[in-house]
Amino acid sequence: MYSKERQKLIYRRLEADGQVVANELAAEFDVSEDSIRRDLREMAAAQQCERVYGGALKLDRSTPMRDRQNIDVAAKQLLAQAVVKGFSAGMSIFIDASSTNLEVVRALPSGLDLTIFTNAPSIAAILADDVDTNVILIGGRLTPGVGACVDSRAVQDATLINPDLYVMGVCGLSDSLEVTAEDHDDAVFKRIIAERASQIVLPVTKSKLGRRHRYTVLPVNEKIRLIAANTEQSKLEAYLNCGCEIEIVSDA
Amino acid sequence: MYSKERQKLIYRRLEADGQVVANELAAEFDVSEDSIRRDLREMAAAQQCERVYGGALKLDRSTPMRDRQNIDVAAKQLLAQAVVKGFSAGMSIFIDASSTNLEVVRALPSGLDLTIFTNAPSIAAILADDVDTNVILIGGRLTPGVGACVDSRAVQDATLINPDLYVMGVCGLSDSLEVTAEDHDDAVFKRIIAERASQIVLPVTKSKLGRRHRYTVLPVNEKIRLIAANTEQSKLEAYLNCGCEIEIVSDA
DNA sequence: GTCATATGCATGTTTATGACTGTTTATTCA
DNA sequence: TGAATAAACAGTCATAAACATGCATATGAC
Numbered sequence: 095m096y097s098k099e100r101q102k103l104i105y106r107r108l109e110a111d112g113q114v115v116a117n118e119l120a121a122e123f124d125v126s127e128d129s130i131r132r133d134l135r136e137m138a139a140a141q142q143c144e145r146v147y148g149g150a151l152k153l154d155r156s157t158p159m160r161d162r163q164n165i166d167v168a169a170k171q172l173l174a175q176a177v178v179k180g181f182s183a184g185m186s187i188f189i190d191a192s193s194t195n196l197e198v199v200r201a202l203p204s205g206l207d208l209t210i211f212t213n214a215p216s217i218a219a220i221l222a223d224d225v226d227t228n229v230i231l232i233g234g235r236l237t238p239g240v241g242a243c244v245d246s247r248a249v250q251d252a253t254l255i256n257p258d259l260y261v262m263g264v265c266g267l268s269d270s271l272e273v274t275a276e277d278h279d280d281a282v283f284k285r286i287i288a289e290r291a292s293q294i295v296l297p298v299t300k301s302k303l304g305r306r307h308r309y310t311v312l313p314v315n316e317k318i319r320l321i322a323a324n325t326e327q328s329k330l331e332a333y334l335n336c337g338c339e340i341e342i343v344s345d346a
Numbered sequence: 347m348y349s350k351e352r353q354k355l356i357y358r359r360l361e362a363d364g365q366v367v368a369n370e371l372a373a374e375f376d377v378s379e380d381s382i383r384r385d386l387r388e389m390a391a392a393q394q395c396e397r398v399y400g401g402a403l404k405l406d407r408s409t410p411m412r413d414r415q416n417i418d419v420a421a422k423q424l425l426a427q428a429v430v431k432g433f434s435a436g437m438s439i440f441i442d443a444s445s446t447n448l449e450v451v452r453a454l455p456s457g458l459d460l461t462i463f464t465n466a467p468s469i470a471a472i473l474a475d476d477v478d479t480n481v482i483l484i485g486g487r488l489t490p491g492v493g494a495c496v497d498s499r500a501v502q503d504a505t506l507i508n509p510d511l512y513v514m515g516v517c518g519l520s521d522s523l524e525v526t527a528e529d530h531d532d533a534v535f536k537r538i539i540a541e542r543a544s545q546i547v548l549p550v551t552k553s554k555l556g557r558r559h560r561y562t563v564l565p566v567n568e569k570i571r572l573i574a575a576n577t578e579q580s581k582l583e584a585y586l587n588c589g590c591e592i593e594i595v596s597d598a
Numbered sequence: 599g600t601c602a603t604a605t606g607c608a609t610g611t612t613t614a615t616g617a618c619t620g621t622t623t624a625t626t627c628a
Numbered sequence: 629t630g631a632a633t634a635a636a637c638a639g640t641c642a643t644a645a646a647c648a649t650g651c652a653t654a655t656g657a658c
Binding site for chain 3: 384399
């Protein structure tokens, strides 16, 4: 029995049961727990499971936004503060769907007379009563899981706007220095806005670093300002070479 | 059982019940109360719950509802129940902005496979994670005070849809037997949807009766099904003559 | 043979947990 | 009102299990 084979079986078990226990697997496959742990470590690195003390859990790929909202809120608020600091009066800004961006619009100071473009109803809903913000909503079919309109209708409208700034909801920032997304249409839409915007802000929590999803939005480039929360400088060295600006915020 | 897994389950319980009790959880998971308290402490630190003496509460991180959204909630929920009772599988329904309609979408039963059209981000935001509901968002400039897109862009898109049902957010129902609205563009938009829809549902709280605003949407007619909360039959006699269907719901 | 990989074992470290301490809190009853 | 009381609390410690890591061995391909 080879380890790859074993990992496939573990993955099946995860899909079926939602969780696996390390010592049970060791007994079942008649290998040491160390080997099982090695498997789980590799699988976790390949985004096939979530490691926990004692075993592993099935990776919930489509965590609904309402759950994601409540993870790591402190870091997201920290990022939000840093993001809005870059806003100045009269700017037009595209803000798409992400739990971090919810905090961004909540942290929006009043009196800036901004024009906010968005394809995410959750973002627009927060701004609905904000009289001195001009909100332009991109419509279309709402894609569940993304929480925004990214269909052909939305794309059509997206090609008509030219925001000064794009606050991108980041799904993952891969080690190959690319911004990645889980949903195809979402990736396409993001790419269009990214091309049209004068500048791009990427607020990222630590968990987004090194995560590669199925679709690439764009490579990290000079147009991007990266804001990372609670991250070591060393982990970001690679991105500096892409020419992007980097800021680190920390609550410590 | 792992602490991570346990915390996820606790979080689910919180979402479902709104609160958890420490010693009950300890008994349920067969761990000491200390462990449960540790879990709750961690979850509170991650903004996943609010700690209280004896357990924890679900964290309400919805935007503070403004003004009218908090008044007469019981009546609105009553109306919402009556409205969704008229929904059947596969229907396409337009739901516009109103505090009553927020309750309507919250009361939406699952598994109906509906198509919901809306020009209100607050409505769409609630439905964003609902996988078996197809949400089509009408975009455009968001009109503050209305909380929906009612500009020329929105009107353009509105003329392309043909909903089976229109759940209208009612501003006022005048004694001259007309549906009225405060905002001009909102009134125009409502009239367009009302013309295109096969049927119209008008949920009204008592305070809406006899109220006339600046703009008339349309006269009460045969296409309209009026649902009134906590209202005397006598007050509605006049509307019956318009040929509309009338239902009275009451919590008494 | 060499090389790459997989495995088991020994190592020191980290983690989750229950038990114990004293303190804080809500409630009960005078 | 205020004192009495039991429950819930935070913090510390001990312990056993799980952990990462380095190293030696085994297996199979070339």
